[in-house]
Amino acid sequence: MHKNFKGIEKTVFGRGAFAQLGDILNERRGDNDKFMVFVVDQYFKGKPLASQIPQKPGDVVMFIDVDKHEPTTEQIDAMRDDILAKNGLPAGIVGIGGGSIMDIAKAASLMFTNEGSSTLYQGLNLIKKPGIYHVGVPTISGTGAEVSMTAVLTGPVKKLGLKCEWTVFNQVVLDPDLIASVPRDWWFYTGMDTYIHCVESENGIYNNVYSHAFAEQSMKLCEDVYLNEGSGQTPENDEKLMVASLMGGLSLTYSEVGVCHALSYGLSKILGTRHCYANCLAFNHLHDYYPQGVADFKKMLKKHNITLPQGLAKEWSDETITKMAEVSYNLPHMWNHAIGLDWKDKITLDTIKELFKRL
Numbered sequence: 001m002h003k004n005f006k007g008i009e010k011t012v013f014g015r016g017a018f019a020q021l022g023d024i025l026n027e028r029r030g031d032n033d034k035f036m037v038f039v040v041d042q043y044f045k046g047k048p049l050a051s052q053i054p055q056k057p058g059d060v061v062m063f064i065d066v067d068k069h070e071p072t073t074e075q076i077d078a079m080r081d082d083i084l085a086k087n088g089l090p091a092g093i094v095g096i097g098g099g100s101i102m103d104i105a106k107a108a109s110l111m112f113t114n115e116g117s118s119t120l121y122q123g124l125n126l127i128k129k130p131g132i133y134h135v136g137v138p139t140i141s142g143t144g145a146e147v148s149m150t151a152v153l154t155g156p157v158k159k160l161g162l163k164c165e166w167t168v169f170n171q172v173v174l175d176p177d178l179i180a181s182v183p184r185d186w187w188f189y190t191g192m193d194t195y196i197h198c199v200e201s202e203n204g205i206y207n208n209v210y211s212h213a214f215a216e217q218s219m220k221l222c223e224d225v226y227l228n229e230g231s232g233q234t235p236e237n238d239e240k241l242m243v244a245s246l247m248g249g250l251s252l253t254y255s256e257v258g259v260c261h262a263l264s265y266g267l268s269k270i271l272g273t274r275h276c277y278a279n280c281l282a283f284n285h286l287h288d289y290y291p292q293g294v295a296d297f298k299k300m301l302k303k304h305n306i307t308l309p310q311g312l313a314k315e316w317s318d319e320t321i322t323k324m325a326e327v328s329y330n331l332p333h334m335w336n337h338a339i340g341l342d343w344k345d346k347i348t349l350d351t352i353k354e355l356f357k358r359l
């Protein structure tokens with residue numbers, strides 16, 4: 001079976017594109033109870049961008065601190081219940097921020113129209129009705145959350161996405177000026193998530209001409225941003241990174257991620273390490289799986305004076321390492337892709353534990 005996915009309905013790209021958001025929303029303001037909800041990364045509170053939000057009377061603007069915790073089912077349910085009770089059913093919801101805010105906007109869009117707790121819908125195609133109109137405005141690039149069909153939520157039992165066609169944004173506004181203020185270390189880690197998406201997408205059995213075309217272009221852009229002459233946080237490179245993130249996301253959607261993401265999920269789940277940083281920690285030691293990708297990654301680290309901690313595993317008990325390895329082992333789609341359908345003959349829990357011990 002070949003993958004058959006819905007894409008973003010509309011995309012605007014270009015520096016200053018954020019100024020078009022007001023006109024874009026006007027077309028949809030007549031829907032439902034005729035107001036918009038803006039969920040905005042707390043970072044922008046009091047910054048010039050906050051005063052440019054095309055807010056109208058009756059709209060709801062919420063600034064959210066994404067550093068306290070990753071998006072939770074409880075947070076989405078409470079937000080939905082509160083807005084429905086006080087304001088009614090929004091015409092649409094706009095997320096302005098990074099992967100965390102993208103996921104909040106996507107998840108809330110679905111939960112406005114699907115009854116009960118979001119914990120009921122964590123998984124593939126469990127959502128019953130389309131959500132409300134939702135718009136993504138990324139302000140940090142790399143995770144590909146702006147294009148993916150999942151909204152990752154942490155619940156009491158599982159950390160799993162609301163994954164279905166309706167999760168995909170109706171509209172994305174890509175304004176590279178918005179990522180200019182990202183601190184250098186996050187610019188690096190988050191951008192490397194894109195680079196790793198491409199390396200992993202390319203190296204495995206699900207790679208195909210369609211996913212390869214996106215990965216090839218995305219990697220070329222990443223190399224300009226992080227490796228080639230002229231690399232660094234410049235307006236031109238911000239344009240490239242924003243497009244690379246989207247294309248990297250498309251590449252993995254039509255292929256798969258691999259060993260690095262499998263390990264990274266273990267780190268995030270057991271130790272709470274953030275996705276992009278966890279990927280960097282793991283990828284640094286995967287030279288035997290991705291020789292070229294890891295060699296270039298090391299060059300990029302050096303070029304931008306990023307030092308990753310070493311000897312982390314020395315601090316971890318065997319129990320912790322085992323738990324992380326179990327999380328990784330239980331991602332068969334990633335191992336299928338990276339190693340082959342007979343991966344269980346080649347990869348055991350102990351193999352994965354040894355990989356974690358490299359860290």
Ligand code: NAD
Nearest residue numbers: 043070098099100139140143145148150152178179181182
């Ligand atoms: P993030 O949204 O967690 O933000 C990281 C930090 O950058 C925060 O401190 C934020 O305030 C700050 N920030 C954002 N934009 C900024 C700007 N323009 N200037 C200065 N600071 C800025 O970052 P992320 O790495 O994009 O997202 C991580 C989240 O994405 C995780 O919750 C993860 O689960 C999720 N994720 C989702 C998908 C998906 O497909 N849905 C994929 C990967 C990761």
Ligand code: ZN
Nearest residue numbers: 143193197275
């Ligand atoms: Zn990733």
